[in-house]
Amino acid sequence: MAKQLIKGNEAIVKGAILAGCRFYFGYPITPASEIAEAAAYYMPLVGGTFLQGESEVASIQMLYGAASGGVRCMTASSSPGISLKQEGISYSAGSELPLVLIDIMRGGPGLGNIAPEQGDYNQMVKGGGHGNYKLIVLAPNCAQEMCDLTMLAFELADKYRNPAVILADGFIGQMMEPVEFPAPVTELPDKPWAIHVDKNDETRLICSIELEPEVLEAHNRHLQEKYAEAEKNEVRFEEYRIDGADFVLVGYGVVSRVLQTTVDLLRDQGHRVGLLRPITLWPFPGKRIVELTGSVNSFMVVELSNGQMVDDVRLAVNGKKPVHFYNRMGGMVPSPEEIADQAVKFLED
Amino acid sequence: MSEAVGLEKAKVVIREDECKGCNLCIEACPEDVLFEQKHLNRMGYHPAGYVGEGCSGCGYCFYQCPEPGAITVYKKGYVGEEVA
Amino acid sequence: MAEKVLTKAASFYDVYERKSGAHDVTHYCPGCGHGVLHKLIAEAIDDFGIRDQTIFISPVGCSVFAYYYFRVGNIQVAHGRAPAVATGIKRTHPESIVISYQGDGDLAAIGGNNILQAANRGEKITVFFINNAIYGMTGGQMAPTTLIGQRTTTTPRGRTVANEGFPLKMCELISTLESPIYVERVALTDPKNTSKVRRAVRKALRNQIENKGFSFVEVLSACPSGWKMTSVQAKQWMVDNLLPQFPLAVFKDVSKEIEPSERSKVVFSTENVNELLNIPSEENIRTDIPKPLTEHQNPRIILAGFGGQGILMLGLGLAQAGMQAGYHVSWIPSYGPEMRGGTANCHVILSEERIGSPTVSRPTVLVAMNLPSLEKFESQVEPGGLIIYDTSLINQSPKRKDVNVLGIPATEMADNLGNTRIANMIVLGAYIAYTGIMPKDVVVDALPIFIKHKKLIPLNVQAIEKGMAFVDKNNGHA
Numbered sequence: 040m041a042k043q044l045i046k047g048n049e050a051i052v053k054g055a056i057l058a059g060c061r062f063y064f065g066y067p068i069t070p071a072s073e074i075a076e077a078a079a080y081y082m083p084l085v086g087g088t089f090l091q092g093e094s095e096v097a098s099i100q101m102l103y104g105a106a107s108g109g110v111r112c113m114t115a116s117s118s119p120g121i122s123l124k125q126e127g128i129s130y131s132a133g134s135e136l137p138l139v140l141i142d143i144m145r146g147g148p149g150l151g152n153i154a155p156e157q158g159d160y161n162q163m164v165k166g167g168g169h170g171n172y173k174l175i176v177l178a179p180n181c182a183q184e185m186c187d188l189t190m191l192a193f194e195l196a197d198k199y200r201n202p203a204v205i206l207a208d209g210f211i212g213q214m215m216e217p218v219e220f221p222a223p224v225t226e227l228p229d230k231p232w233a234i235h236v237d238k239n240d241e242t243r244l245i246c247s248i249e250l251e252p253e254v255l256e257a258h259n260r261h262l263q264e265k266y267a268e269a270e271k272n273e274v275r276f277e278e279y280r281i282d283g284a285d286f287v288l289v290g291y292g293v294v295s296r297v298l299q300t301t302v303d304l305l306r307d308q309g310h311r312v313g314l315l316r317p318i319t320l321w322p323f324p325g326k327r328i329v330e331l332t333g334s335v336n337s338f339m340v341v342e343l344s345n346g347q348m349v350d351d352v353r354l355a356v357n358g359k360k361p362v363h364f365y366n367r368m369g370g371m372v373p374s375p376e377e378i379a380d381q382a383v384k385f386l387e388d
Numbered sequence: 389m390s391e392a393v394g395l396e397k398a399k400v401v402i403r404e405d406e407c408k409g410c411n412l413c414i415e416a417c418p419e420d421v422l423f424e425q426k427h428l429n430r431m432g433y434h435p436a437g438y439v440g441e442g443c444s445g446c447g448y449c450f451y452q453c454p455e456p457g458a459i460t461v462y463k464k465g466y467v468g469e470e471v472a
Numbered sequence: 473m474a475e476k477v478l479t480k481a482a483s484f485y486d487v488y489e490r491k492s493g494a495h496d497v498t499h500y501c502p503g504c505g506h507g508v509l510h511k512l513i514a515e516a517i518d519d520f521g522i523r524d525q526t527i528f529i530s531p532v533g534c535s536v537f538a539y540y541y542f543r544v545g546n547i548q549v550a551h552g553r554a555p556a557v558a559t560g561i562k563r564t565h566p567e568s569i570v571i572s573y574q575g576d577g578d579l580a581a582i583g584g585n586n587i588l589q590a591a592n593r594g595e596k597i598t599v600f601f602i603n604n605a606i607y608g609m610t611g612g613q614m615a616p617t618t619l620i621g622q623r624t625t626t627t628p629r630g631r632t633v634a635n636e637g638f639p640l641k642m643c644e645l646i647s648t649l650e651s652p653i654y655v656e657r658v659a660l661t662d663p664k665n666t667s668k669v670r671r672a673v674r675k676a677l678r679n680q681i682e683n684k685g686f687s688f689v690e691v692l693s694a695c696p697s698g699w700k701m702t703s704v705q706a707k708q709w710m711v712d713n714l715l716p717q718f719p720l721a722v723f724k725d726v727s728k729e730i731e732p733s734e735r736s737k738v739v740f741s742t743e744n745v746n747e748l749l750n751i752p753s754e755e756n757i758r759t760d761i762p763k764p765l766t767e768h769q770n771p772r773i774i775l776a777g778f779g780g781q782g783i784l785m786l787g788l789g790l791a792q793a794g795m796q797a798g799y800h801v802s803w804i805p806s807y808g809p810e811m812r813g814g815t816a817n818c819h820v821i822l823s824e825e826r827i828g829s830p831t832v833s834r835p836t837v838l839v840a841m842n843l844p845s846l847e848k849f850e851s852q853v854e855p856g857g858l859i860i861y862d863t864s865l866i867n868q869s870p871k872r873k874d875v876n877v878l879g880i881p882a883t884e885m886a887d888n889l890g891n892t893r894i895a896n897m898i899v900l901g902a903y904i905a906y907t908g909i910m911p912k913d914v915v916v917d918a919l920p921i922f923i924k925h926k927k928l929i930p931l932n933v934q935a936i937e938k939g940m941a942f943v944d945k946n947n948g949h950a
Contacts, residue, residue, distance in 0.1 A: 044788075044791055061740065097559075100549065101560035103553070104558060104560025107557070108568075130550050210830070215802070234545040234546075236565050236567055243546060244545075244548070245546070245548065248536060250492075300829040375828065375833065376833060403496075406496055406497050410503035410703035416663055451511070452663065453511075454506065455497055456514065457479075460480070466477055468476075468477070
């Protein structure tokens with residue numbers, strides 16, 4: 040076995056290149072800059088292009104152009120930069136362009152700080168831009184997944200002709216862990232819809248405008264059908280010691296790592312506790328939560344935000360069982376012990 | 389005509405239904421052979437018309453007209469199909 | 473016989489597939505300049521035989537529907553972003569001919585930075601900037617090029633310098649940049665000026681066909697509807713008002729000095745990709761490393777000191793070697809709220825099981841390389857854990873009695889080796905010797921991965937050995 044100790048942010052770039060991505064357009068921001076730096080280093084080596092755009096606003100539009108031409112392309116940023124990209128994200132979803140966006144979340148609102156937070160859940164999962172669209176959102180929790188899920192993001196983006204997102208926090212981006220890199224993708228999917236420059240006399244158009252209400256409605260219906268298909272096929276989650284659990288912790292990203300340790304601590308204390316970790320934040324594993332509602336007494340959602348994913352958990356639980364919430368913000372990451380103490384309080388309530 | 393010598397005289401053909409009546413062609417015509425017609429076209433504009441004589445084939449009207457297909461200018465010696 | 477007839481270009485669709493409106497006329501108002509510029513562009517695309525390769529970027533503005541007319545590749549884009557989108561498609565398809573067609577609000581207001589930056593990068597695209605000093609599609613509001621005194625729906629009393637500033641002169645601005653190769657302002661007024669527009673359109677496209685660089689053509693154009701006059705009056709208004717403010721000129725043209733070249737195509741290749749990505753291919757994980765004593769298994773380590781002591785490097789070395797020894801490992805640098813001026817710390821975990829929390833809240837090992845670090849983290853160490861501290865820099869012993877303590881004069885020992893910065897590797901040697909977590913050869917194997925300067929490796933090996941020898945002499949294997 041050959042492994043490489045590597046930062047999550049760098050694993051993303053290598054994963055992207057292995058997935059066949061040769062074009063990166065981005066604007067630096069802490070704590071995502073290593074992604075731009077690694078792309079700047081590696082892309083030209085593999086015959087690709089790295090371009091630092093004049094802004095996040097421009098960079099996402101460069102992707103819009105690149106994706107229109109059918110290539111695999113990506114950008115990365117962090118929370119305030121993602122806010123700026125929302126214009127292009129909405130246009131890309133409207134024009135059904137497959138592209139990959141990385142968000143290494145930091146503290147907010149506003150300039151906030153550069154510490155890890157999960158305050159971008161809503162702007163990525165619920166749509167920070169205008170219109171009736173969804174993004175495919177994947178939440179890695181280790182360096183290996185930074186690579187693997189980036190590769191998957193390219194695949195899903197092409198499969199559904201939709202932007203796909205890696206939503207990670209500063210910790211997962213900055214942390215180094217061993218990664219075993221998969222083989223490179225050698226055959227890229229054919230994209231007959233893309234703007235090619237070698238054939239003509241057929242409509243070659245990428246466009247998000249449609250003035251006729253009935254036509255735009257039909258387009259929106261088409262998008263929703265596509266999303267329904269993704270909801271059917273693409274839900275991914277991971278469970279830890281969930282068998283026989285009557286109290287289930289729910290968290291994603293770095294929180295899920297902390298929760299894994301919390302589960303062990305609580306199990307050692309005799310509590311029947313398990314962990315559900317959504318890997319796809321959209322489509323959200325709501326069905327699995329509905330199933331668990333039958334056997335579980337209560338849930339506890341932990342987030343590095345004011346409580347964003349907890350809404351989706353509550354929607355799934357639909358009032359049938361208590362859903363507790365514990366959070367830290369501003370870059371504070373709770374320890375396993377801190378969460379365990381809180382869980383015991385909820386358990387004893 | 390057996391030998392293709394083409395058109396003996398230049399001429400301009402205006403597709404009246406594509407004309408928006410802006411009169412820029414009339415204004416530009418150095419020979420003063422275009423005019424605003426009295427009738428209205430399907431869009432409600434007074435379309436430009438050609439008096440039928442005197443076109444020099446300079447193309448000024450063509451390049452002043454904003455509509456891609458409203459004006460066609462045939463120069464002297466043109467051989468081939470003509471627009472309807 | 474094309475030269476004998478002037479008619480609708482083949483680069484226009486025969487039928488415009490707009491859902492509403494007639495299918496044989498454009499949506500433009502009578503007397504609008506857009507249609508004329510469209511004709512000149514379509515004619516050039518026909519004449520140059522580039523229809524297959526042409527990609528036309530439709531902006532937001534009256535020309536938003538240009539894709540209904542041009543029988544080429546079309547991308548409709550967000551307001552002002554055409555140069556960024558053009559950059560994306562041109563960089564990925566350098567063989568294409570990319571036309572960014574933009575109005576004054578799009579190019580000079582909301583997309584002002586986008587056009588300047590694309591021009592400054594010298595993107596090999598052709599920009600047609602149609603300037604009619606007003607927002608047409610949104611209904612006659614002020615544009616950045618609206619004249620002083622000009623009334624629009626958002627300057628109902630006329631534009632004033634005090635409130636809106638002066639009209640922006642884009643050709644003048646862009647021609648100050650070094651990258652653009654051709655910048656000209658032309659006007660769709662009388663036939664003579666219109667033939668200059670035709671020449672400029674062709675030149676700007678030819679520059680791209682010959683792969684020369686960024687060409688920018690500003691086309692002054694009438695908006696009779698927005699200006700509230702007849703088409704014929706509008707032409708005269710341009711001559712009387714627009715031309716004095718926006719003089720017609722070639723502002724820059726160095727295209728003759730540039731040799732034509734082939735427009736290349738990007739070829740996708742996966743050849744040697746793993747090698748280029750520096751992905752290890754040879755087996756590098758050992759499975760034969762004996763377990764240390766129970767008390768030293770699965771260490772959760774905090775390493776702390778001040779910047780420059782190589783704390784992060786020490787952590788990296790431990791993680792790299794630990795990985796090669798077959799452990800699950802994680803390394804997190806001081807980051808976010810942990811970051812303090814001048815201090816550095818990192819968390820390293822080596823584990824036989826999959827690692828949960830990568831942050832260490834209750835370390836089993838603390839490596840303290842200065843006094844503030846010892847004071848800060850001492851209380852967090854698990855009972856029965858281990859504190860390693862640098863006695864060269866810390867003149868007090870840990871207060872805890874329920875942990876193992878290893879004091880080592882690492883900085884002095886490093887100084888004796890001729891380099892105080894090697895103290896971190898002395899500590900690494902001491903740690904592996906004290907705990908037996910992994911043998912020296914694994915660490916030595918790992919050195920070239922995390923030490924950038926290869927000639928420093930022998931010194932690093934020496935330091936590790938010194939650290940190990942210190943433990944063997946003073947403490948014996950634990």
